[in-house]
Amino acid sequence: DAGITQSPRHKVTETGTPVTLRCHQTENHRYMYWYRQDPGHGLRLIHYSYGVKDTDKGEVSDGYSVSRSKTEDFLLTLESATSSQTSVYFCATRWEGHVRSGANVLTFGAGSRLTVL
Amino acid sequence: QKEVEQNSGPLSVPEGAIASLNCTYSDRGSQSFFWYRQYSGKSPELIMSIYSNGDKEDGRFTAQLNKASQYVSLLIRDSQPSDSATYLCAVISPGNQFYFGTGTSLTVIP
Numbered sequence: 252d253a254g255i256t257q258s259p260r261h262k263v264t265e266t267g268t269p270v271t272l273r274c275h276q277t278e279n280h281r282y283m284y285w286y287r288q289d290p291g292h293g294l295r296l297i298h299y300s301y302g303v304k305d306t307d308k309g310e311v312s313d314g315y316s317v318s319r320s321k322t323e324d325f326l327l328t329l330e331s332a333t334s335s336q337t338s339v340y341f342c343a344t345r346w347e348g349h350v351r352s353g354a355n356v357l358t359f360g361a362g363s364r365l366t367v368l
Numbered sequence: 369q370k371e372v373e374q375n376s377g378p379l380s381v382p383e384g385a386i387a388s389l390n391c392t393y394s395d396r397g398s399q400s401f402f403w404y405r406q407y408s409g410k411s412p413e414l415i416m417s418i419y420s421n422g423d424k425e426d427g428r429f430t431a432q433l434n435k436a437s438q439y440v441s442l443l444i445r446d447s448q449p450s451d452s453a454t455y456l457c458a459v460i461s462p463g464n465q466f467y468f469g470t471g472t473s474l475t476v477i478p
């Protein structure tokens with residue numbers, strides 16, 4: 252995950268406040284993803300992007316928005332944080348190419364732990 | 369029905385034994401399959417990928433794929449305490465989306 256940086260790594264906030272998590276990649280990968288990970292639920296996709304300004308929803312997108320104005324940056328915003336959004340958030344990237352060459356593999360950032368009080 | 373199902377464990381094996389981790393998937397059209405390892409407090413890291421029926425070996429790890437049974441497994445030979453982690457099975461669906469299982473927790477007892 253040397254090419255993927257998430258910030259902040261830890262954040263504590265209060266219910267109702269906006270929060271933005273940032274994912275920065277140096278790999279020039281077209282696809283970027285935001286997942287949340289909770290005990291008993293595994294990794295669940297929030298939103299993903301397949302290019303600059305091209306984004307789509309995942310299975311748990313309610314309460315989240317994303318933006319991608321540059322290839323290297325993918326932002327996840329919680330407009331009004333709730334306690335149910337307390338989680339560990341992972342950004343991931345994927346490069347396209349022939350599967351035999353190792354393409355289509357997700358590579359994860361180190362994660363951002365968010366606590367909403 | 370979940371896209372990917374794993375036995376959550378926990379699975380405990382003695383050091384030096386073979387650990388066997390299993391995963392089933394629901395979409396018969398899935399083509400790409402992955403095993404990720406996740407240490408506590410860390411991010412998932414890829415350890416194996418498999419695309420064709422049969423076995424694929426990499427060091428102490430062997431991934432097995434049976435598309436007819438929609439079944440993927442991971443064998444860890446000569447298990448070491450450093451293998452203690454949660455193992456996540458992942459599948460790319462025909463819609464080009466990744467789906468993850470909830471993970472199997474493995475503990476290797478010295």
